[in-house]
Amino acid sequence: MKLVTDNIAGIAPYIPGKPLTELARELGSKWPAEGAIKLASNENPLGPSPKARAAVAAILDNQNLYPDGAAFYLRQAVAKHHQVPESDVLVGAGSNELINMVAQTFVGPDEEVLAPVYSFLCYRLACEILGRRFVPAPLGADYQYDVDAILAKVTPRTKVLFIANPNNPTGAYMNKSDFETLLARVPSEVIVVVDEAYFEYARAADYPSAVASRGLRERLVSLRTFSKVYGLAGLRVGYAVMPAELVGLMNRVRMPFNTSAVGQAAAEAALGDSEHVNKSVALNARELEAMVRDLGALGIPALPSQGNFILVDASGTKLGAAGLNEALLHRGVIVRPVANYGLPKHLRITIGTEAENARLKRTVGELLK
Ligand SMILES: Cc1ncc(COP(=O)(O)O)c(C=O)c1O
Structure with a gap:
C-alpha cells in the first residue's frame, strides 16, 4: 500500500515569499545594519488600517x-x-x-x-x-x-x-x-x-x-x-x-x-476604512510608475501592471534573475523569484513604501555597477 496517492507525491510544494524571520536566521550575524525589507508577497506596505x-x-x-x-x-x-x-x-x-x-x-x-x-x-x-x-x-x-x-x-x-x-x-x-x-x-x-x-x-x-x-x-x-x-x-x-x-x-x-x-x-x-484604501492605492500608483521607470533605466524592463507588484525581466543584467535575487537577499532585500511559475528570467517585485522602493533601486544599482 502506498503512503500517499501519486497526485500528492507529485506535488511541487508552494514556495511563498521568504519571511523576514527566515532571512534573519539565514543571515545571522551578517544581518544588515539598516535591517531588511520584504517586497515579495504583494502585501500592503502601509500595514493594516x-x-x-x-x-x-x-x-x-x-x-x-x-x-x-x-x-x-x-x-x-x-x-x-x-x-x-x-x-x-x-x-x-x-x-x-x-x-x-x-x-x-x-x-x-x-x-x-x-x-x-x-x-x-x-x-x-x-x-x-x-x-x-x-x-x-x-x-x-x-x-x-x-x-x-x-x-x-x-x-x-x-x-x-x-x-x-x-x-x-x-x-x-x-x-x-x-x-x-x-x-x-x-x-x-x-x-x-x-x-x-x-x-x-x-x-x-x-x-x-x-x-x-x-x-x-x-x-x-x-x-x-x-x-x-x-x-x-x-x-x-x-x-x-x-x-x-x-x-x-x-x-x-x-x-x-x-x-x-x-x-x-x-x-x-x-x-x-476607505481612507486607508485610497491612501494605499495612491501610494502604489505613484511608486509603481517610478519603479518601472527607474528599474528600466538600470536595464530591467517591467511588464505593465495593474497590481501592486511588477514582473521584471532581469535576464539582461550581469547577474541574471537568480543571481540578482541571491545578491539582494544578502543585502537584506527580499523579492520574489518566479522560476517555479515557469519564468526563470523574471523576478516579481512588490511596490513598497517610498523608502523601501528607494532602497531596492539603490541596492540594484550598486549590485549592477
Ligand atoms: C491572484 C491571487 N489570488 C489569491 C491570493 C491568495 O491570497 P489570500 O489567500 O491571502 O487571500 C493571492 C496571493 O498572493 C493572489 O496573488
Missing part, C-alpha cells in the same frame, strides 16, 4: 470563545458593500481557502479545471491535491490574456475556469470587452471564478468588476481578499460573491470555524 487595529485590540479578550463560523457580521458588511444579498457571500481563510473549496466542492473525478498558464499557482495546486486534471491555457503576446486561447481549451469536462484579474505574477488584466465575451461564450455549466485579489489597485479605465458583472452569467464566482490593499494578510480573510446555491454547497465543505473572530472583526473594520 487603523480601524482594523482598533477592532483587533477590542476583541482580543474574547479569544477563549469560538468564532461565529458563519461570519454573520462580516458577511453582512460585505453584502452591504457590494449591494448583494447576504446569502450570496461566503467567507474564507484568505481567498486561497476559497480556491481550494471551489475545487473540493465542484470538481468531480472526471472533470477538469482550466486556468491560463503563468497565473496564480494555487489553482493548479487545488487540483493536484484532489487528483483532478488541471489544464493550462496559453497566454497571448507579452503575457497578455487571450480569450480565444482560453475558449479553445474548454472541453465538455471543464468544470471550473479560474481567471485572476489582474493576474499574478504578470500584472496583466483582462479588459471589459474581452471579459464579457468570455462570460458569454464559456458554456453555462462551467463555474467561472474571477480572482480579484488586486481589484482595488487596477487603474485601467476598461478594467471590469466581476461582482458588478453578476447579471451576465449565473455560474460566476468573484473572489476578493483582505490580504492585499486592506493590509491583513496575516489574519487570513477573503470572501466570495456568488449565487446562494453555490454558497450553500461550499458551506458543506467549509470547516466549521474556518476564519478567526479576530480576522472577521479586523476585516469588517477594514472594509469601512
Whole structure:
C-alpha cells in the first residue's frame, strides 16, 4: 500500500515569499545594519488600517470563545458593500481557502479545471491535491490574456475556469470587452471564478468588476481578499460573491470555524476604512510608475501592471534573475523569484513604501555597477 496517492507525491510544494524571520536566521550575524525589507508577497506596505487595529485590540479578550463560523457580521458588511444579498457571500481563510473549496466542492473525478498558464499557482495546486486534471491555457503576446486561447481549451469536462484579474505574477488584466465575451461564450455549466485579489489597485479605465458583472452569467464566482490593499494578510480573510446555491454547497465543505473572530472583526473594520484604501492605492500608483521607470533605466524592463507588484525581466543584467535575487537577499532585500511559475528570467517585485522602493533601486544599482 502506498503512503500517499501519486497526485500528492507529485506535488511541487508552494514556495511563498521568504519571511523576514527566515532571512534573519539565514543571515545571522551578517544581518544588515539598516535591517531588511520584504517586497515579495504583494502585501500592503502601509500595514493594516487603523480601524482594523482598533477592532483587533477590542476583541482580543474574547479569544477563549469560538468564532461565529458563519461570519454573520462580516458577511453582512460585505453584502452591504457590494449591494448583494447576504446569502450570496461566503467567507474564507484568505481567498486561497476559497480556491481550494471551489475545487473540493465542484470538481468531480472526471472533470477538469482550466486556468491560463503563468497565473496564480494555487489553482493548479487545488487540483493536484484532489487528483483532478488541471489544464493550462496559453497566454497571448507579452503575457497578455487571450480569450480565444482560453475558449479553445474548454472541453465538455471543464468544470471550473479560474481567471485572476489582474493576474499574478504578470500584472496583466483582462479588459471589459474581452471579459464579457468570455462570460458569454464559456458554456453555462462551467463555474467561472474571477480572482480579484488586486481589484482595488487596477487603474485601467476598461478594467471590469466581476461582482458588478453578476447579471451576465449565473455560474460566476468573484473572489476578493483582505490580504492585499486592506493590509491583513496575516489574519487570513477573503470572501466570495456568488449565487446562494453555490454558497450553500461550499458551506458543506467549509470547516466549521474556518476564519478567526479576530480576522472577521479586523476585516469588517477594514472594509469601512476607505481612507486607508485610497491612501494605499495612491501610494502604489505613484511608486509603481517610478519603479518601472527607474528599474528600466538600470536595464530591467517591467511588464505593465495593474497590481501592486511588477514582473521584471532581469535576464539582461550581469547577474541574471537568480543571481540578482541571491545578491539582494544578502543585502537584506527580499523579492520574489518566479522560476517555479515557469519564468526563470523574471523576478516579481512588490511596490513598497517610498523608502523601501528607494532602497531596492539603490541596492540594484550598486549590485549592477
Ligand atoms: C491572484 C491571487 N489570488 C489569491 C491570493 C491568495 O491570497 P489570500 O489567500 O491571502 O487571500 C493571492 C496571493 O498572493 C493572489 O496573488
